[in-house]
Amino acid sequence: MGWLSDVLKRNSELEWMLDLDLTYETSQRAYLKKMALETCINFIGRTISQSDFRIVKNSKRQLDDWHYLLNVRPNTDQSAADFWQKFIYELIHENEVLVILTDNNDLLIADSFTRIEYAVYPDVFKDITVKDYTFQRSFKMDEVIYLKYNNEKLTKFMDGMFDDFANLFSRMIEVSLRKNQIRGLVGLDSNQQLTEENRNKLQKFIDKLFSSFRNNSIALVPKVKGIEYDEVASGDSKNSGQSVDELTKLKKSLIDDVANILGIPNALIHGELSDYETSIKAYLKFCINPLNKKIADELNAKLIEKEDYLKGEKIQIRGIAELNPLEVADAVDKLRASGVYNGNEIREKLGDERVDNPALDEYVITKNYQSAKSVEGGESE
Structure with a gap:
C-alpha cells in the first residue's frame, strides 16, 4: 500500500475513492450439503415408510395393539408413514435413533438424549427430549427401540468434502456472474x-x-x-451458458457421492429410466434390505420374548421389495408345477399371507419330473 498512498497523496481528489463500496462477500453454500443429504435420505425414508410390519404367530398374522402402532398410528401426532420416514431420517442423519413407549402406549422418536453405557449391564438412556418435553425418568436398553446406522455420523464424515464442494461451487458462481456482468x-x-x-x-x-x-x-x-x-463489453458471450451447465453437473456429482455412500444407484436417484430394473434390484438388495433387516432384528429382540421367537413368532417387514406376481407368473408356475414349493409358500415369497386352503398346502407335480432310473425303455438282457 506504500506506493498507492504516495500516488493518492499527489492527487487528494482520488484518495476518497478507496471508501466506495465496490465489493461484496461470498455467501455460504450450506444449502448444498442440505440438498444432497435431504435428497438421498428422504428417498430412503419414503421407501421404508411404505413397509408393512407383520406380527406372525403360527404362520398367521396377528392383529393386535402392536400391529396398530407399527402400521397405522404410532402416536397421537403422527401417521405410520410420517413416523417411519422421520425414523429413517434420524437414523441416517444422526447415525442413531431412539424410540420410547410412553405410559399412554405412544411410540415417540427422541429428539435428543444421553446414553450411559455399561459393560455387563444394559445401557441407560436419560434426559430424553421429545419436542419441548424432557422425560424425568430413565429408560433401560431393553425398554426402548434403539438403532445405530454406522460407525460414524454421516454429516460429520462428509463435512470436509462439503466444504471443498462449497468453495468450488462459490468460485464457479463467481465466474458465471463475471461472464454475464454489466460493466x-x-x-x-x-x-x-x-x-x-x-x-x-x-x-x-x-x-x-x-x-x-x-x-x-x-x-x-x-x-x-x-x-x-x-x-463496456461483459466477457465472452459464446461460453455464457457453459458455467451454468458446470454448476448443474457439480450439484449432481455431490448428490452422487452421498448416494454411493448410502447404497442408492445414481441412475435411480436422478430418475433415469435407462437401467431402471437393474437399479431397483441393486437399491433393494444393498440399501433397503439391510435396513429392513436391522429394524426387524431390533423389533424382534424388544417386542417378542425369546421363548416365543424360538417357537416361530416373529415380526416381518414387507413392502416395496416384494415381487410383482404378474411379472413372475411363469416362474411361479414352474415352482409350483415342479413340487419345489406349495401354494402358501409361494404366497409368502410374493409378500402375501397364507390362506386356509388345504389345496395350497399340498405339494403337486404337474410336469413329467421323474428320476432317470424310472424311465422305461431299451432292451433287457
Whole structure:
C-alpha cells in the first residue's frame, strides 16, 4: 500500500475513492450439503415408510395393539408413514435413533438424549427430549427401540468434502456472474470540488445506477454534468451458458457421492429410466434390505420374548421389495408345477399371507419330473 498512498497523496481528489463500496462477500453454500443429504435420505425414508410390519404367530398374522402402532398410528401426532420416514431420517442423519413407549402406549422418536453405557449391564438412556418435553425418568436398553446406522455420523464424515464442494461451487458462481456482468466506467470532472457531500452524492448515484441496470430490463439514467458513464463489453458471450451447465453437473456429482455412500444407484436417484430394473434390484438388495433387516432384528429382540421367537413368532417387514406376481407368473408356475414349493409358500415369497386352503398346502407335480432310473425303455438282457 506504500506506493498507492504516495500516488493518492499527489492527487487528494482520488484518495476518497478507496471508501466506495465496490465489493461484496461470498455467501455460504450450506444449502448444498442440505440438498444432497435431504435428497438421498428422504428417498430412503419414503421407501421404508411404505413397509408393512407383520406380527406372525403360527404362520398367521396377528392383529393386535402392536400391529396398530407399527402400521397405522404410532402416536397421537403422527401417521405410520410420517413416523417411519422421520425414523429413517434420524437414523441416517444422526447415525442413531431412539424410540420410547410412553405410559399412554405412544411410540415417540427422541429428539435428543444421553446414553450411559455399561459393560455387563444394559445401557441407560436419560434426559430424553421429545419436542419441548424432557422425560424425568430413565429408560433401560431393553425398554426402548434403539438403532445405530454406522460407525460414524454421516454429516460429520462428509463435512470436509462439503466444504471443498462449497468453495468450488462459490468460485464457479463467481465466474458465471463475471461472464454475464454489466460493466461500466464512471468518469469525473477533475475540476469539480470534491467535498464530503459530493462524495456521498456520487456513491448514491453509482448505487442507483447499478440497481437500475440490474433490476430492470429497460433502464433510463439521467446524464449528470461532470459525471459520465460508459458501458463496456461483459466477457465472452459464446461460453455464457457453459458455467451454468458446470454448476448443474457439480450439484449432481455431490448428490452422487452421498448416494454411493448410502447404497442408492445414481441412475435411480436422478430418475433415469435407462437401467431402471437393474437399479431397483441393486437399491433393494444393498440399501433397503439391510435396513429392513436391522429394524426387524431390533423389533424382534424388544417386542417378542425369546421363548416365543424360538417357537416361530416373529415380526416381518414387507413392502416395496416384494415381487410383482404378474411379472413372475411363469416362474411361479414352474415352482409350483415342479413340487419345489406349495401354494402358501409361494404366497409368502410374493409378500402375501397364507390362506386356509388345504389345496395350497399340498405339494403337486404337474410336469413329467421323474428320476432317470424310472424311465422305461431299451432292451433287457
